Amino acid sequence: MGLVEKRAIKSFQDTKFPELEKEINSIAGYPIEFSVEWDTLAAPDYxxxxxxxxTDIYFKPIIETFKFIAADDMGKEALKEILKKIHIKNDGTVTSEVRAYSIDGGVLTVNHDPVVNAHHIDYRTKKLTEILSEKM
Structure with a gap:
């Protein structure tokens, strides 16, 4: 990762990430811990x-899924029972929503390439909603 990528990630961490984290926690109705492997999200030339x-790959699907699930008290309670932490990473092997999400031990892992299929928000939202709903 070069200086350009480091600066772009730092800028996202300092400006956009706090807003997204706040929005997700507000929708959920409780504080969710975040763990992000920032270095793995660097993509040269992007x-x-x-x-x-x-935002489109990692956060919008979570926001839209949480809006659906946490639309009422029953959904908020169900979400709180199964989810304590969100872990975001890119191990270099996932470019599709089919394998991007897993939940185990209260940790939702989002593992997806940081640039491929960026605008497939609806597909990722649908898959994440299915995965979380099945656990409730």
Whole structure:
């Protein structure tokens, strides 16, 4: 990861991430711990798109899924029972929503390439909603 990527990730961490984290916690109705492997999200030649792509790939599907699940008290309680932490990473092997999500021991892991299929928000939201709903 070069200086351009480091600066872009730092900018996202300092500006956009706190807003997204706050929004997700507000929708859920309780504080959720976040763990992000920032270094794994660096993609050469895409630093100027990190804010858009990281938001679309990692956060918008969570926000939309939580809006659906936590629409009422029953959903909020069910979410709180199964989810304590969100872990975001890119191990370099996942470019599709089919394998991007897993939940184990209260930890939702989001493992997805940081640039491929960035605009497939609806597909990722649908898959994440299915996975979480099945655990409730």
């Amino acid at each position: 630093a100027d798109r990190y804010e858009e792509y990281f």
